[in-house]
Amino acid sequence: MSNPLLSIRDLHVGLPHRRRTDEIVRGVSIDVAPGEKLGIVGESGSGKTLTMLAVVRLLATPPLAVLKGEVMLDGEDLLKVDERRLRAVRGGEIAMVYQDPMSSLNPLLHIGSQIEEALRAHGASSDDAKRRTREVLQQVGLADPERVRTSYPHQLSGGMIQRVMIAMALSTSPRVLIADEPTTALDVTIQRQILELVTSLQAETGMAVLWVTHDLGVVASLVDQVVVMYAGRIVEKASTHRLFERPSHPYTAALLESLPGLGTAHRSALHQIGGTPPDPTRLSAGCPFRLRCSYAIEKCAHEEPELIDRGDGSAAACWRDPAQW
Numbered sequence: 001m002s003n004p005l006l007s008i009r010d011l012h013v014g015l016p017h018r019r020r021t022d023e024i025v026r027g028v029s030i031d032v033a034p035g036e037k038l039g040i041v042g043e044s045g046s047g048k049t050l051t052m053l054a055v056v057r058l059l060a061t062p063p064l065a066v067l068k069g070e071v072m073l074d075g076e077d078l079l080k081v082d083e084r085r086l087r088a089v090r091g092g093e094i095a096m097v098y099q100d101p102m103s104s105l106n107p108l109l110h111i112g113s114q115i116e117e118a119l120r121a122h123g124a125s126s127d128d129a130k131r132r133t134r135e136v137l138q139q140v141g142l143a144d145p146e147r148v149r150t151s152y153p154h155q156l157s158g159g160m161i162q163r164v165m166i167a168m169a170l171s172t173s174p175r176v177l178i179a180d181e182p183t184t185a186l187d188v189t190i191q192r193q194i195l196e197l198v199t200s201l202q203a204e205t206g207m208a209v210l211w212v213t214h215d216l217g218v219v220a221s222l223v224d225q226v227v228v229m230y231a232g233r234i235v236e237k238a239s240t241h242r243l244f245e246r247p248s249h250p251y252t253a254a255l256l257e258s259l260p261g262l263g264t265a266h267r268s269a270l271h272q273i274g275g276t277p278p279d280p281t282r283l284s285a286g287c288p289f290r291l292r293c294s295y296a297i298e299k300c301a302h303e304e305p306e307l308i309d310r311g312d313g314s315a316a317a318c319w320r321d322p323a324q325w
C-alpha cells in the first residue's frame with residue numbers, strides 16, 4: 001500500500017478499575033491509504049464502534065479509556081493533540097457518521113441550519129456555508145434537497161437521515177470518512193445504497209472510507225480491504241477478493257457460509273455460527289473463537305494466536321492453516 005493516511009497502531013481500549021483493567025479492544029492495528037475503502041466487519045460487541053470512537057477521541061471517558069496505542073493521521077498522533085487541534089480534525093479532516101444518526105442531530109433545528117453550523121465551525125462564511133449545504137444535499141441524491149434543507153429531523157425517513165448524515169460528513173471535504181452502520185437490520189438495503197453513493201462520490205474526492213458493519217454482504221463488492229473483528233481483536237485482514245475466495249480464519253469462513261448465495265467456493269463444516277460471541281472482558285485462556293470453532297485443536301485452548309501472515313497481504317489469527325481444515 002502507499003503511505004497510510006490513517007494508521008491505528010496497537011490500540012487497546014478498556015475499562016480501568018482500581019485493582020484491574022478490563023480490556024475490550026485488544027491491540028487493533030489498521031492502516032488506510034488515501035482513496036482506500038476498508039470494511040470493518042464483526043458481530044455485535046466485537047469492539048468496532050469503540051475502535052472508531054477512539055480514533056476521533058469520542059470514547060465515553062470515564063469509564064472507558066484508551067489504554068495503549070497510537071492513531072496517526074499523516075504522521076500526527078491524534079491521541080496526543082490538544083483540544084483545539086482535535087476540533088479541527090473532527091468533522092474536518094476526519095468525518096464520522098454515527099451508528100445512531102438521530103442522536104447526532106438537533107431535533108429543534110432545520111437540517112440546513114445544522115449543516116451550515118458545522119461548516120461555519122470550520123471557518124466557512126455564511127454565504128459559503130449556505131451554498132455548500134445546497135451542494136452536498138444535492139450530491140447525496142436526495143429527491144428534493146430544498147425540502148430536506150428546510151425540514152426538521154423527525155420529518156425525514158431513516159434512509160433520508162442517513163443521506164443527510166453523509167452530506168454533513170462530506171460537507172467539509174474530509175480526507176477520511178468513518179461510517180458506523182445504522183443499528184436496525186432493516187437498513188441493510190439502505191446501507192448498501194449509501195455505500196454505493198459514497199463510493200461514487202469518493203472517486204471524485206479521493207477520500208479514504210472506513211465502513212463499519214455487521215454484514216459482510218454489504219461491503220462485498222464495495223470495499224478494497226476487509227478487517228474482521230472478534231472479541232476485541234482483528235482475526236483476519238485481507239483484500240476483499242482474497243477474503244471471499246479464500247478465507248483464512250474459521251470465523252470469516254462461517255460468516256461467508258451464513259451469507260445467502262455465497263460461501264460455496266470454500267470448504268467449511270460451519271453453516272451457521274452456533275453460540276454467542278464471548279464478552280471481551282471475561283475471556284479465558286486460548287483462542288476466543290474455540291467454543292464455536294469446528295477446527296479447534298488442543299493448542300487452541302491454551303494459547304491465543306496472533307495475526308499470522310497468510311500470503312497475498314492477508315493475515316489471520318488462527319493456529320491452523322486453512323489447508324488443514
Ligand SMILES: Nc1ncnc2c1ncn2[C@@H]1O[C@H](COP(=O)(O)OP(=O)(O)OP(=O)(O)O)[C@@H](O)[C@H]1O
Nearest residue numbers: 024043044045046047048049050051060063064214
Ligand atoms: N460505555 C461503556 N461502558 C462499558 N462497556 C462498554 C461501553 N461501551 C461499549 N461497551 C462494551 O464494549 C464492547 C464493544 O462495544 P462496541 O460498541 O465497540 O461493539 P460493536 O462491535 O460496535 O457492536 P455493534 O455491532 O452492536 O455496534 C461491548 O461488549 C460493549 O458492551
Ligand code: SF4
Nearest residue numbers: 287290293300318319
Ligand atoms: S485458533 Fe483454533 S479455535 Fe481459534 S479459530 Fe483457529 S482452529 Fe479455531
Ligand SMILES: [Mg+2]
Nearest residue numbers: 048049099180
Ligand atoms: Mg457498533
